[in-house]
Amino acid sequence: MGNVCEASRPMEKAAIAILFDFDGTIGNTETPAMEVAFWELAPYLVDADASKLEQEKLAWIQDNAGKAFEFMLEDCEKARAEAGLKSIAETQKAKAEPEDVVKVVDAARKRFKLPPLHEAKYDNLLEQQKGETNIALMVLATPCDGIEKLLQDLKKIGVPFCICTTSGKPRVPICVESMGFVRYFPPEKIHSGESDFTPSKFKPEPDVYQKGARTEGYATQDCVAVEDSVSGVGSASNAGCGFIIGYVGATHIPEEKKESHAKDLLSGRKSKNLKGANIVVRNLSDALPLMKFFLAEREEGRAIEPGTIPPNALTNLKGQYYVAEKAELKDEY
Missing domain, CATH: 3.40.50.1000 (HAD superfamily/HAD-like)
Incomplete structure (x- = not known):
């Protein structure tokens, strides 16, 4: 008792x-989530060089680890504006991303079981990042x-x-x-x-x-x-x-x-x-x-x-x- x-x-x-x-x-989860984010932003990075994206990815991930995607997006938009480039939304709508960069990006997206860039069905890049990160992490976390x-x-x-x-x-x-x-x-x-x-x-x-x-x-x-x-x-x-x-x-x-x-x-x-x-x-x-x-x-x-x-x-x-x-x-x- x-x-x-x-x-x-x-x-x-x-x-x-x-x-x-x-x-x-x-x-x-940081590495796969940050890789997804990198490949989503890569087509819009100022002076993106298709031949160097894989090498630049690691440094970019280290620089941005722990940062909310919203802030990464703001940084990218600011850099584009300073360089006299159109906004990400305008570039997406016109499908005006550099073709050689898109080719490298699509190969990377395939590794995460994501569709080619121009087949992604989202209203904006922020919504795309949220949805695609969920898809990737269901497998990779x-x-x-x-x-x-x-x-x-x-x-x-x-x-x-x-x-x-x-x-x-x-x-x-x-x-x-x-x-x-x-x-x-x-x-x-x-x-x-x-x-x-x-x-x-x-x-x-x-x-x-x-x-x-x-x-x-x-x-x-x-x-x-x-x-x-x-x-x-x-x-x-x-x-x-x-x-x-x-x-x-x-x-x-x-x-x-x-x-x-x-x-x-x-x-x-x-x-x-x-x-x-x-x-x-x-x-x-x-x-x-x-x-x-x-x-x-x-x-x-x-x-x-x-x-x-x-x-x-x-x-x-x-x-x-x-x-x-x-x-x-x-x-x-």
Whole structure:
């Protein structure tokens, strides 16, 4: 009888919650999504050279990772206007894209099981990007290494978590379903800066992190954010998240760029307080000991200075990590 009473007693609420970015953090979706975006914009890039598109693609993806397509579109339109070229919509209507570029683009689109450029049936390029990204990711979305074990471990210790992403719906729910992650992230656990606000609130705006924390029933200072982009770190910082873990282990960040990307996540250049991630890890297996450390600190009412990491937080880390500076624990008042 005692066991029955014990089992029926509600579990005590954990002191923290975890707020995950999605692309490049939970899902290895950044590369295919960015490739689709590149090939959609390629016919309209100023001075696009058909013979160099494949080589230019990687640099373009690295420069635009984590950026909403709306902003990529704005940049492209601005460059075309400055070059005296017609708008994308006018060019599409006239089917005036360079023929040699279209040939290369159509070959790339075929790899993603997308129709030739001039057979795409959308009202505008933004709608095309949303629809075609969904199609590609239904097949290509895969989990980041180590994420499922991390989610399982968080469930075991009773720490809640959700998704806080710039990316829209239904794209993210489609990816979650194709990866078999609905059991971790049912619809109410997916928060979108693009889809959940009118007008949309893209990172580094704080809104999506504030919404995720509020929905889970936590103050943002009691939340850990896990991010792979500078704008995402800025969003988490601007929302007041108590601890920010940067992640550079996903496939869209090449090996030779991981250190420089980590330094960017630590820089705080998109944060109003100019403070970046507390720490950046290459392996998600190192996220759990960091989360447990923050959990213990919050249980004692202590906070960690933004952009810093206490030395004793590093004790149980096994993989490579990057930090900007080390600081002693700070009591929160």
